[in-house]
Amino acid sequence: MLTADYDRLGLRAGDRLLDLGCGFGRHAFEALRRGARVVACDMAVPELAATTETFAALQSAGEAAPDLLACAVNGDATRLPFADGSFDRIIASEVMEHVPDDLAALDELTRVLRPGGTMAVTIPAWLPEKLCWAISEEYHAPFVEGGHVRIYTEGELRRKMQGAGLDPGGAHLAHALHAPYWWLRCAVGPTNDTHPLVRAYTRLLEWDITSAPAVTRVTERVLNPVLGKSLVVYATKPVRSTVRV
Template sequence: MRDHVLTVDFDRLGLQAGERVLDMGCGAGRHAFEMYKRGADVIALDQDADELSTVSEWFAAMREEGGLPEGAEADVKQGDALDLPFADGEFDRVVASEVLEHIPDDERAISELVRVLRPGGTIAVTVPRWLPEKVCWALSDDYHEVEGGHVRIYRGDELVAKLEDAGLRFLGRDHVHGLHSPYWWLKCAVGVTNDKNPLVRAFHQVLVWEIVKQPLATRVAGAVLDPLVGKSMVLYLVKPEL
């Protein structure tokens, strides 16, 4: 199983084996894979059929590899964030990682996330952090002016307010991926598609080293940089009991 960098802290989310969980806008599936490994009943939802096909293949590979907790289940579902194909209160936990910044009608997407979460359930919402994202936008129009790209930059309190207005109660926030911000600033400076740039290639190797080996040097660097320039902001919230 390949390694993935995680944005959500599943211990903080409160994930337990056997719970039904939704990874909304799963992309390549990094969070869905981790929840599956922890014994959850996972639904990975996305609009992109090609992404879902790959995620489904990795789910099958994980099953074949074995070692999953008894009762763990995982499946994919193609769907629209503005009209989730699930019943009210169907999920114990919900993850929406790096999704809302792509959706013009984010308030409707948020209302759908709240609808499918059961009372007492928790949700983790992650978006690019305001300052690192602002720098990327200033350095390169190509970074965000693409089909399906980022349509807004969130301030933390603004997004918390939208989530609370939709019926959630805020539990706390975190900032992660401090090493990723300078990497993206570099990419924006030399051209976001210029992966052959020697500095970009060298920095990318450092990030891969961080993910695969988790050496002390990058863990210390991350601990210093995350609070200052962490690329992602992670919000944890609960849907109050009725």
């Protein structure tokens, strides 16, 4: 289940891509399949270990070139362990809402992106996220350690990107079918995985992800502009970048 659009990102074979907050690597794996040289970065060591195993499995199965860079790195978004201009493309998917100092994280992402490079930042969309926070205090921080610490508007994210020296461009919403799922989760308790309605909806989403049937794909495309759970904003680092003041 991909949130970022690789065509909008401008990803090409041979590009150096950073997947920040990679989790179990869904965006990193697709980038590797497309011929990118991939670094998956996260603070969670177990997820990085699983990502490394999947990289090896993809290359062994011939789904990705065996000589392509594919590695996982433990790192903090506000102090990235990479040199200036290390990456052609960056994906930071569902990361910024977790980071208390999101300005520092955006500064770091801008620093490690080469001039002329592009990034995709995805965050929970304002309306679905606002409803989740209203339904249950157990959905977000401080109740959830490491949980969501803010609700973004698109305008706020764009202003912060500009402050970091980026030129924000196009945007879109994604995953409309996931918004009602999380409202349901919040209504019955965010950790209540055994509730019959939650289990039924989970099976629906799993079927959608694995089978991609036309009925759900069309439904989501129609609903995304209104109910999309995730907002994606694309930005470019100017050849002459500015510095936050």
